[in-house]
Amino acid sequence: MKKIVLFCILLLGGVLFGEILYWYSFNETHVSVLGYHGILPKKLNTSYDEFIVDQEKFEQELKYLQKKKYQTLTLDEFYDWRKKKKRKKHKSVLITFDDGYQNNYDYAFPLLKKYKMKATVFIIGEKAENNIDNYLSLKTIKKAKKEFPNITFASHSYQLHNHDKKDYKTIQEDIIKMKSIINTKFYAYPHGESSKEYRIALKENGYKMAFTFGPGKEHRKATQKDNTYKVPRLNISQNMSLQKFKLRLSLPF
Numbered sequence: 356m357k358k359i360v361l362f363c364i365l366l367l368g369g370v371l372f373g374e375i376l377y378w379y380s381f382n383e384t385h386v387s388v389l390g391y392h393g394i395l396p397k398k399l400n401t402s403y404d405e406f407i408v409d410q411e412k413f414e415q416e417l418k419y420l421q422k423k424k425y426q427t428l429t430l431d432e433f434y435d436w437r438k439k440k441k442r443k444k445h446k447s448v449l450i451t452f453d454d455g456y457q458n459n460y461d462y463a464f465p466l467l468k469k470y471k472m473k474a475t476v477f478i479i480g481e482k483a484e485n486n487i488d489n490y491l492s493l494k495t496i497k498k499a500k501k502e503f504p505n506i507t508f509a510s511h512s513y514q515l516h517n518h519d520k521k522d523y524k525t526i527q528e529d530i531i532k533m534k535s536i537i538n539t540k541f542y543a544y545p546h547g548e549s550s551k552e553y554r555i556a557l558k559e560n561g562y563k564m565a566f567t568f569g570p571g572k573e574h575r576k577a578t579q580k581d582n583t584y585k586v587p588r589l590n591i592s593q594n595m596s597l598q599k600f601k602l603r604l605s606l607p608f
Contacts, residue, residue: 385576386433387604388449390568390588393456394463405592410462415597417470420448425604427473429507430541434564437579437586448604449577450474451566451588453511453543455483455491464503473505477543477566480513480536493536509541510562516545523552530560542566547588554584575608 392406394413420427426447428436436443450467452459455478467474482490491499496508513533515521540563544553547568557565564583569575569590577586589603 385578385607386428386436386443386447386449388433388451388566388577388586388588389591390566391450391452391463391591392454393458395458396462400593405594407458408591408593410466412593412597413463414466416591416600417466417472419597419601420472421470429473430475430509430564433577434541437564437577437581437583439579451543452476453568455479455496455508455511457489457491457495460491460495460499464499464506467505468503471505473507475507475509475541477509477511477541478537479511479516479545480533484536508537509539509543510537511543512545521548521550521553523556526553526556527560530556530562534560540564544568549585554582557584576606 391408391413393404394408394410397409397411400407400409424446426443426445428443428447428449430449432441432443433449435441436447450472452463452474455476459476463474476491478491478496481487483493483496486492486494499506500508510533513529513536515526515529518525540561542557542562542565544565544567547566549565549567554565562584564586566586566588568588574590575587576589581587591600595603
């Protein structure tokens with residue numbers, strides 16, 4: 356008898372927990388902003404860099420999003436939801452890539468198109484302008500906009516990856532230089548590092564929104580209450596299993 360009662364309690368607890376996760380996954384208060392970097396086929400991904408995800412693994416994640424009927428947002432759609440101008444569709448995510456690697460075009464964009472999903476790539480202006488190996492060139496970006504209209508491009512700075520000290524003047528100069536590379540109002544901080552000076556400079560130059568990056572306290576879902584210039588993202592790495600990916604999307608934070 357005791358075993359039956361215990362079983363019923365555990366079953367009820369499991370059902371309630373499932374209902375809570377279900378409610379949170381459908382509510383309007385949180386959005387998972389997925390942060391990727393590079394994508395390579397497993398046979399080519401030999402660097403053991405956690406920020407380079409196997410193409411096969413990436414496709415599994417896209418299949419899961421499709422199966423569970425997640426909707427992918429553009430930056431404008433996400434911004435309008437945050438400003439409460441529009442209600443987002445249930446179970447929405449924002450897919451982002453940092454740095455603008457050539458392998459995004461080769462291995463990620465075709466899959467995103469296949470599964471009819473939108474995404475944003477934050478490019479480094481200096482890399483694109485100077486045709487640096489392994490990075491998207493301005494020519495390729497122009498080509499990608501025609502081939503993959505589901506992909507948008509935004510700023511990851513012109514060359515602030517190379518500056519340890521980012522004072523206001525340096526940031527201002529970099530932002531102005533980036534304007535000649537891409538017309539955008541959205542920004543992802545190099546290495547995810549924000550500052551008061553950074554936020555002031557971005558606001559003064561008409562940027563509407565800026566993203567940080569996990570891990571730590573910035574590795575969480577975005578809410579409408581977050582600072583517009585400190586929007587958090589979830590770090591999706593090679594080390595994250597599919598089960599953990601699924602769980603991460605279900606959790607309420």
